[in-house]
Amino acid sequence: MQLLTTSSLLADLYCANCGQTHTAFSRQTLSVCCQAPLLCSYNLTENNISKADLINRPASLWRYEAFLPVLHPENQVSLGEGFTPLLALKRLAAQHGLNRLTLKDEGLNPTGSFKARGLSLAISKAKENGERACIIPTAGNAGVATAAYCARAGLESVVVMPRHTPDAFKEECLAYNARLILVDGLINDCAAKVQELNQNGDYFDVSTLKEPYRLEGKKTMGYEIAEQLDWQLPDVIMYPTGGGTGLIGIWKAFRELQELGWLSPDQRLPRMVAVQAQECCPIVTTFDGKQPNCKQYVGKPTLANGLAVPRPIGEPLMLSVLSESGGTAIAVSEEEMVDGVRDLCRYEGIFAAPEGGAIWAATQKLVQQGWIQPDEHILLLSTGSGQKYMDNLKGKW
Numbered sequence: 001m002q003l004l005t006t007s008s009l010l011a012d013l014y015c016a017n018c019g020q021t022h023t024a025f026s027r028q029t030l031s032v033c034c035q036a037p038l039l040c041s042y043n044l045t046e047n048n049i050s051k052a053d054l055i056n057r058p059a060s061l062w063r064y065e066a067f068l069p070v071l072h073p074e075n076q077v078s079l080g081e082g083f084t085p086l087l088a089l090k091r092l093a094a095q096h097g098l099n100r101l102t103l104k105d106e107g108l109n110p111t112g113s114f115k116a117r118g119l120s121l122a123i124s125k126a127k128e129n130g131e132r133a134c135i136i137p138t139a140g141n142a143g144v145a146t147a148a149y150c151a152r153a154g155l156e157s158v159v160v161m162p163r164h165t166p167d168a169f170k171e172e173c174l175a176y177n178a179r180l181i182l183v184d185g186l187i188n189d190c191a192a193k194v195q196e197l198n199q200n201g202d203y204f205d206v207s208t209l210k211e212p213y214r215l216e217g218k219k220t221m222g223y224e225i226a227e228q229l230d231w232q233l234p235d236v237i238m239y240p241t242g243g244g245t246g247l248i249g250i251w252k253a254f255r256e257l258q259e260l261g262w263l264s265p266d267q268r269l270p271r272m273v274a275v276q277a278q279e280c281c282p283i284v285t286t287f288d289g290k291q292p293n294c295k296q297y298v299g300k301p302t303l304a305n306g307l308a309v310p311r312p313i314g315e316p317l318m319l320s321v322l323s324e325s326g327g328t329a330i331a332v333s334e335e336e337m338v339d340g341v342r343d344l345c346r347y348e349g350i351f352a353a354p355e356g357g358a359i360w361a362a363t364q365k366l367v368q369q370g371w372i373q374p375d376e377h378i379l380l381l382s383t384g385s386g387q388k389y390m391d392n393l394k395g396k397w
């Protein structure tokens, strides 16, 4: 039941696999029809919101609240996430003969990564739906964000994390009073543990794409990129890919902006690039035709903890984004991503997570291969701060 006070244009949820619609106004997880992710749809054509209305909105992702699923503003659980800066990387661009290189610094979000965007939305909706406690399998950053936003909302949280994750992630979860459970293995092993702990459905499971709303938080990066560049999109977006919510979400945003009529009809959408670690690169392996899909893929740990997602449920959606956008998928080695982190530190003063180092390393490879032209506008989506990764990075300078 939709009350009249809502600021949201949310209409329905639809199944990512078969398109069947489902109500957005009760608790939803995966679609009942296909056990696939559910995506939000909005009444984008019957509204009178214009780009100019954004000017007086808050400098956070909530400036786009009409296009977000929270129905009542009092349920917005916020720590000031979003509206992160776009930084021109002039020194690195000059060194490498590139015309325009831009970095969106998601490390400046609450809890130090873009996971704040998704979890702000998911926990807001959990609050709106009257949930009491949330549970999450995580490679690190998503767990910290869940713990923080649950604390902010007054909900309990349970975080299940690989034992080898750097200590800073674990300590911060404990500081927010989360129940922390450590598992030997990667995030898929943590997901199995979550299933076991949540057999009775006592917790709201905020696993990547297993509820519809984290994606909507990540989508706001696409709105911001467009607005911050005065609606002139870059040619290429480099995205460090784990579960893929950012890749899928940014693309969803561009499609919504087209439907709103906020992009000029001749505006070409960016080519989206999925960057992974060689140690765990299921999407690259499928994209290259070396396996039918990632369902049997076995991954290893990587310094970029957020990229260690061997069997992402969003694989079909990611592959659609790569093909629709004319994008590609590429893997980098552990040494290459550390070199990338070092470059961003030394030449630009940005201490990115290894995931951010990976996309800079991948950019150089794609320029060398001629897949990116030096005169193109390249946007690096740097997803997190390096500060929590000290166990992985110390001694590497």
Ligand SMILES: *Cc1c(COP(=O)(O)O)cnc(C)c1O
Residues within 6 Å of the ligand: 113, 115, 141, 142, 208, 240, 241, 242, 243, 244, 245, 246, 247, 306, 307, 353, 355, 383, 384, 385
């Ligand atoms: C989680 C994470 C990623 C991967 O994001 P997905 O949405 O799962 O693809 C990349 N970088 C960092 C720093 C992360 O925490």
Ligand SMILES: [Zn+2]
Residues within 6 Å of the ligand: 015, 016, 017, 018, 019, 020, 031, 033, 034, 035, 036
């Ligand atoms: Zn379906």
